[in-house]
Structures are given as C-alpha cells and as structure tokens.
Amino acid sequence: MSDTPANSPQKISTSALAKALEVSSQQLFSTFKDYGWIRKLEEGWALTTKGEFEGGEYVHSKRYGRYIVWPDDVLSHPLLQALEDNRHISASALGKTVGINAREVNRILAELGWIKHGLQGWELTELGDQQGGVQLENENSGTFYVVWPQAVEQHALLKTQLAFCAEIFSPESSGDDLFADQSQYQSLDGHQHSSKAELQICHWLYMAGIAHACQRRLPVAEELIADFYLPAYQLYIECWDDGKSAGLAQRMKRKDWYAKSGVAVIDIEKDDLLQLDEVLTRQCRKHGVRVY
Known part of the structure; x- marks a missing residue:
C-alpha cells in the first residue's frame, strides 16, 4: 500500500509541463529562469530556493540522469497562467x-x-x-x-511577405494572384524576370542574403547571357525550366562554355523547383557559399 496521500499532486517534468501549456520546453526553462525558480549550471539546470518553495524537486533516472519535476497543480500558478495567456x-x-x-x-x-x-x-x-x-x-x-x-x-x-513567399514557391500556383503581367515577374529586390522559375531562384538568393547578378553576360566575345552570377564566389546558376523563352541553342552554348572553362555552375532542373530551398542550400554550401 502506498504511503502517498490519495489527493497528493502528481509530479511532472518541465518538458511535460511545457507540453501542457503548449509552449516550447526552451521557452518554459527560460521563463523559470526569469522567475528565479531555476538557474543554469554547466551540467544543467538547478533549483533555486524559490523553485523548491514552488514544489520543484529532483528525480534521478538511469536514462536521463538528474532532472527537475513539478507538482501538476503548478499549472494553475498565476505566473504560468500569464505565460499561457501570452503564449x-x-x-x-x-x-x-x-x-x-x-x-x-x-x-x-x-x-x-x-x-x-x-x-x-x-x-x-x-x-x-x-x-x-x-x-x-x-x-x-x-x-x-x-x-x-x-x-x-x-x-x-x-503577412504580405509570408503570402508572397508561399505563393511563388507553391507548385500549384501560376503566380496569377501576384502578377498582372505574366511576362514580367518582379522579385522583392527589384529584379525583373521572364519566368516564375527565375523569380523563385532570385527570391531565394535575395532572402538568403547572397549578392547576385541577373542576366549577366559571360566573359566571351559572343554575347552569351547567364541566368545568375554570384560574383563573390565566381559561381553561375542556370535555370533549365521548360517555361524559359531563351533558345535551346543559346543555352547549350553556355553549357559548353562552362564545361570548357572549368568555372563553377549550379544547374537547376524543373524538378528541383519543387524543393528549391533544399537543393540550393546544399549546392551553394558545396561551392563554399555560406547559407543560413
């Protein structure tokens, strides 16, 4: 038979408490620290006298080591109610x-x-x-x-920025809701593009904080124009989208020049547009471009 009174409050971990309050564990730990209930040590969190007064205590586990638990009735504490009201x-x-x-x-x-x-x-x-x-x-x-x-x-x-980003990267969207003239797509940085695919790449580069040129002429006698150029990294980006208006012969000449010159280039295919953030993040980092 248990010695614990039937009406004794149950003990729950800080993580479980955070879940009940519908906030992140990190946010709740930070809140408890601000309230003076816990303090940060090199080996983890420790209870303060105030935290012990509020019912906090230590539990030792073979799997998790020492951690802090709280009585479940702490959920009704005015400070935590305020946290829930200001989630x-x-x-x-x-x-x-x-x-x-x-x-x-x-x-x-x-x-x-x-x-x-x-x-x-x-x-x-x-x-x-x-x-x-x-x-x-x-x-x-x-x-x-x-x-x-x-x-x-x-x-x-x-709201406008979130909606713009969602719209231009949605595979179902044609961009009709954002652009009256479908021959010109303007990115937030002011660059004009002739296809939605180019807009997506330009928008991604701008939002990632990467300086870039659009429609940059290659350093050759013949007039060949690259889709994008990152001057700090001497890196080109080509968009092989079906909606491109440029002739295939021109694009193949550029591809041939890239191969012969040994310059760095990222080729974005139509299928890559469905996961552009992952593809460009991986490819840019491969070429030494810092991406956050």
Missing part, C-alpha cells in the same frame, strides 16, 4: 500557416530587420523587440532563436 509562437509555427519552413520564415524576419544572424544563431534586433520578440537559447545546442507573440501573425507587412 509565443516560433518561426516554424508561423510558417505552418502558409506552408513554408522555419528557415524561410527566419529569412523573411531578417529581411524585415526583426532578427539578424549571429555566431550563435538568430538574434533579436531592436525592431524585433518592438514587435514583442523574445530571445531564447536552446538548452541542448546553445544556439539562439526568437519566438513571437501570436498577435504578430496579424502584422500586415509580415
């Missing part, structure tokens, strides 16, 4: 609403000036702080990231 969302959650990944969302937030990429990850800027962003640190990797109040989903400019 923050991640870049991943923002992206899910329109069908894009967290990396693309963070690039949008960086383009708006709300975050910047530092040595340890994404860092909150003054503009981002004004939007209610909260800087957090992943307890396992030590990398920085930012979460946002749910109200930021209604920010007009952010």
